[in-house]
Amino acid sequence: MEIGKRIAAVAVAGALFVGACGGSGSSAPPSVAGPGSVAPGSVGAGGNCVAGSIIAGGSTALQPLVDAAQKAYTTGCTGTTISVQPGGSGTGLTQVLSGGFQIGNSDIFAEEKLQPADASQLVDHQVVRQGWVMVTHKGVTGVTTLTSDQATQIWTGAVTNWKDVGGPDLPIVLIIRPASSGTRATFKRIVLGGKNEAAGTALTEDSNGAVQTAVSTTPGATSVVGFTFYQSNTATLNALQLDGVTASVDNMGNGTYKLQAIGHMYTKGAADGLSKALTDYMLSPTVQNGLVKTMFYAPIGTGPAATPPVVVGPSSPAPASPSPS
Amino acid sequence: MAATATIERGPIDRVMTVRERIDPARRITLMASAIVLLLVLLLLVFIGLNGVQIFTSSGIPFAAVFNTQWLPGDQFVPGEVSFGIFPFIAGTLGVMFVAALMATPLSVGLAIYMAEVAPRWARSITQPSMEVFVGIPSVVWGWLGITILVPFLSHNLAGIGFSLGFSWFAGSLVLALMILPTITSIAYDAITSVPAEMRGASVALGTTRWQTIRHVVIPAALGGIATAVVLGMMRAAGEALAVQMVIGNRPVMPTSLTQPLTTLTAQITLDMGNTVGGTPWNQVLWTMGLVLLLISFGFVLLVRRLSRSRQVP
Numbered sequence: 001m002e003i004g005k006r007i008a009a010v011a012v013a014g015a016l017f018v019g020a021c022g023g024s025g026s027s028a029p030p031s032v033a034g035p036g037s038v039a040p041g042s043v044g045a046g047g048n049c050v051a052g053s054i055i056a057g058g059s060t061a062l063q064p065l066v067d068a069a070q071k072a073y074t075t076g077c078t079g080t081t082i083s084v085q086p087g088g089s090g091t092g093l094t095q096v097l098s099g100g101f102q103i104g105n106s107d108i109f110a111e112e113k114l115q116p117a118d119a120s121q122l123v124d125h126q127v128v129r130q131g132w133v134m135v136t137h138k139g140v141t142g143v144t145t146l147t148s149d150q151a152t153q154i155w156t157g158a159v160t161n162w163k164d165v166g167g168p169d170l171p172i173v174l175i176i177r178p179a180s181s182g183t184r185a186t187f188k189r190i191v192l193g194g195k196n197e198a199a200g201t202a203l204t205e206d207s208n209g210a211v212q213t214a215v216s217t218t219p220g221a222t223s224v225v226g227f228t229f230y231q232s233n234t235a236t237l238n239a240l241q242l243d244g245v246t247a248s249v250d251n252m253g254n255g256t257y258k259l260q261a262i263g264h265m266y267t268k269g270a271a272d273g274l275s276k277a278l279t280d281y282m283l284s285p286t287v288q289n290g291l292v293k294t295m296f297y298a299p300i301g302t303g304p305a306a307t308p309p310v311v312v313g314p315s316s317p318a319p320a321s322p323s324p325s
Numbered sequence: 326m327a328a329t330a331t332i333e334r335g336p337i338d339r340v341m342t343v344r345e346r347i348d349p350a351r352r353i354t355l356m357a358s359a360i361v362l363l364l365v366l367l368l369l370v371f372i373g374l375n376g377v378q379i380f381t382s383s384g385i386p387f388a389a390v391f392n393t394q395w396l397p398g399d400q401f402v403p404g405e406v407s408f409g410i411f412p413f414i415a416g417t418l419g420v421m422f423v424a425a426l427m428a429t430p431l432s433v434g435l436a437i438y439m440a441e442v443a444p445r446w447a448r449s450i451t452q453p454s455m456e457v458f459v460g461i462p463s464v465v466w467g468w469l470g471i472t473i474l475v476p477f478l479s480h481n482l483a484g485i486g487f488s489l490g491f492s493w494f495a496g497s498l499v500l501a502l503m504i505l506p507t508i509t510s511i512a513y514d515a516i517t518s519v520p521a522e523m524r525g526a527s528v529a530l531g532t533t534r535w536q537t538i539r540h541v542v543i544p545a546a547l548g549g550i551a552t553a554v555v556l557g558m559m560r561a562a563g564e565a566l567a568v569q570m571v572i573g574n575r576p577v578m579p580t581s582l583t584q585p586l587t588t589l590t591a592q593i594t595l596d597m598g599n600t601v602g603g604t605p606w607n608q609v610l611w612t613m614g615l616v617l618l619l620i621s622f623g624f625v626l627l628v629r630r631l632s633r634s635r636q637v638p
Binding site for chain 1 (some may be wrong): 490491575585587601
């Protein structure tokens with residue numbers, strides 16, 4: 001078994017190496033810079049560093065913003081560590097509930113995912129508006145906009161060729177997220193009116209990277225990605241308007257672009273310490289007028305009012321204010 | 326008298342010394358086995374208990390889980406929501422068997438070459454290459470698959486049905502490359518453990534090298550080679566990441582090598598982060614894990630049977 005043992009040793013070493021890389025990539029290193037080393041204006045905490053170590057994790061749509069914000073906040077602070085982890089909205093909600101994360105990032109309201117008794121333990125901090133955009137393979141020419149009805153026909157499998165919506169004679173390849181994803185739930189609720197996607201003829205990919213690769217390499221492919229992600233891949237993806245409205249931060253802010261949702265940061269009970277400092281910082285003008293705009297999110301103060309959607313089911317929680325529609 | 330007593334005590338002392346040397350070793354090894362055994366048992370109980378929760382605590386009927394329709398929902402609505410796991414089981418088995426079909430001829434051939442044919446210098450190249458092969462992480466295989474293999478299939482072989490690229494074939498090919506070193510190294514060990522006397526006797530009868538390999542070495546090592554293939558298939562069944570990246574994850578029963586499908590591991594990875602513990606949707610993922618464990622048990626039993634038949638007279 002000599003060769004077998006040696007191979008096993010190499011495999012273990014490889015796994016450890018990858019594990020170590022993955023670990024360091026997903027957690028933020030503690031800042032070591034002294035308070036005096038930072039130029040005025042870029043000091044996130046404004047000199048009032050709250051010491052501590054927290055994990056804010058969940059939604060991958062919200063992750064880039066939270067990560068950028070925590071970097072800005074912890075610059076110049078010693079003893080402050082904020083680690084931002086991906087995993088999905090469901091992970092954010094369940095982990096903050098179980099105490100694994102101090103802040104759970106989510107694209108959806110806790111009431112949509114958790115049992116009412118569990119959801120009521122969480123405190124919602126609505127920090128930003130985030131938008132999603134329908135994208136296609138570069139070869140899908142001539143289609144620049146879809147109405148909600150057309151999108152519904154495509155996503156439910158009623159229309160299977162681009163020529164039926166003004167495009168080339170090319171079969172449509174649907175690329176969807178897993179049924180449990182926050183992105184898919186949001187799209188299904190807002191655009192599809194709750195109808196089921198044609199999962200039996202679609203491809204399923206769960207990460208932004210996998211979706212981008214799949215759409216850019218598969219002729220006729222279409223999918224839904226976050227604004228931030230589309231903006232960094234404009235060379236390989238075509239964006240579609242929804243009901244004639246361009247997917248832009250301005251249109252999201254004024255409410256005309258409807259494929260958008262609130263970015264939530266949930267804490268278990270009221271936020272305190274560093275969790276409170278971070279959620280407050282997310283709402284500060286520094287982030288709302290700075291990072292939010294440069295990263296293609298919209299400030300939370302603009303756009304339509306945010307209330308939990310009515311949850312279908314026997315035990316619908318009562319939202320604080322009446323739900324629209 | 327005193328001298329005699331010393332002599333009598335001498336051997337006893339030496340026996341005691343040897344025992345003292347053995348006992349810690351026995352204790353350590355016994356403890357290690359007990360810990361591993363306990364871990365395996367706990368794992369079994371844990372996965373077993375979680376795997377049946379969907380039936381016991383959520384009260385979902387068997388028919389809603391053991392069918393071919395994957396239409397999950399946060400709440401179970403009969404007729405509308407279905408947690409059918411057959412597509413995942415069929416996908417796992419299908420991807421695995423085709424991968425084994427692809428990898429076995431290549432890796433057994435390579436093992437025979439390394440053990441019987443290769444000159445020393447060639448072995449000094451192939452052996453480290455195999456080790457490097459094993460060290461390639463599965464995410465890298467998946468990445469290569471999605472950036473090279475999938476576009477290649479959809480661009481060049483669309484005519485024979487690979488219009489998407491993401492397919493059963495792509496998943497099996499990536500897996501075949503991943504299990505190649507596993508099968509090769511175990512088959513190599515099996516072949517080198519065939520006694521040299523058997524080869525010598527064969528050559529003495531005037532056979533060629535090929536005749537010796539074909540009629541003596543391979544039959545003698547067959548049990549070991551079969552074990553190697555089964556262990557490779559076990560690795561294939563458990564692999565998640567690389568496969569998930571290239572199979573398209575379409576929750577339907579597999580129909581064609583050119584079409585997307587899904588596997589147990591791929592679906593568990595896709596859904597585990599986004600489902601809430603205690604819901605039927607989350608519990609069915611545990612059931613899938615249990616099924617995967619049972620599949621791997623089947624293979625362990627198979628390997629044990631094959632190892633028993635390894636000693637060919």
